[in-house]
Amino acid sequence: MDALWMAPLLLVPVLMWTSSTFVFYFKKCFYVAWMMMLALIAIPLCILKSGGRDVENMRIIRNLVRHVKYFLGLRFEVSGWEHLQTKGPYVIISNHQSSLDVLGLMEILPDRCTMIAKKELIYAGTVGLICWLGGIVFINRKKTSDAKSVMADAAKTMLDDQIRLWVFPEGTRNQRGDLLPFKKGAFHLAVQAQAPIIPIVFSSYSNFYLREQKQFNSGTITLKILPKIETKGMTSDDVASLSDKSFNVMRSAFLDISNSITHSNGPLRH
Ligand SMILES: CCCCCC/C=C\CCCCCCCCCC(=O)SCCNC(=O)CCNC(=O)[C@H](O)C(C)(C)COP(=O)(O)OP(=O)(O)OC[C@H]1O[C@@H](n2cnc3c(N)ncnc32)[C@H](O)[C@@H]1OP(=O)(O)O
């Protein structure tokens, strides 16, 4: 009787072997469930360590998330580590393709660095709570004036508490094979804090993850950390050119690393 109950479980490896659509859904569900579970473990650890919301909790979160890539068959190749060896506050900007970006982010996350995220993320159960405990700054994208004032406060906190902030300047997830035009918030933030910008580019996920075709294979993601862009002496008048400059260096790096990876990994499995 017990053995009979186990029988459907045997289907899992069979389906994993034969159906790439099953692999796609299995990996996605596993990812969400595992992250929720890790967050559940992290919550008491963070509370015990710092008693509540604190950027130092990101160390615990970073350590707990770093093994998840192995389950999903993902590898990261990182270049430009030396550009993160900058003292004091800075603003990291990177392209944003999927919630899987969290894995690459945790791979290279510097100390005392937290993120700017949409406020809806706080309702994501245990993940939402861990984001709050990790000091993530939540913004309301539907109310520009609110978002601006939260980010102005964040610029002050960055300096007062020596914090680094990671912003996704595209403002939303994008897997269209190119970068979306940048929103301006990250650049106002850097200018207000007079802190440098460190651009980071994730190569395209299209060689292993295709949402429409329901494909989630193993793959390698290249992370390229680019040289910092100074903002000392800049004012809000310089924001547009700073944004354009950042966009251009990131776009050319994105196209460069995405092309080389698609060619070296060979064709997708069907
Ligand atoms: C232990 C296990 C746990 C496991 C689970 C958890 C694991 C880890 C936890 C970590 C996970 C974290 C991952 C977080 C990912 C979340 C990512 C996101 O949520 S992305 C979406 C949210 N982010 C953003 O939107 C940031 C980028 N957006 C912006 O910067 C925007 O500019 C804005 C939102 C501030 C405003 O957007 P919008 O209303 O569309 O306006 P714009 O066109 O950009 O600007 C309008 C004008 O306002 C000016 N402006 C903008 N910002 C400012 C400012 N701060 N100060 C002054 N002025 C500003 C801008 O220049 C425009 O004016 P103009 O005259 O046209 O120039």
Ligand SMILES: CCCCCCCC/C=C\CCCCCCCC(=O)OC[C@@H](O)COP(=O)(O)O
């Ligand atoms: C009880 C509630 C259940 C909710 C379950 C959701 C839990 C998500 C679980 C695991 C994923 C862990 C990584 C979380 C961080 C993902 C952040 C993210 O990628 O947010 C999307 C946002 O950048 C842009 O949003 P839009 O593309 O504009 O939309």
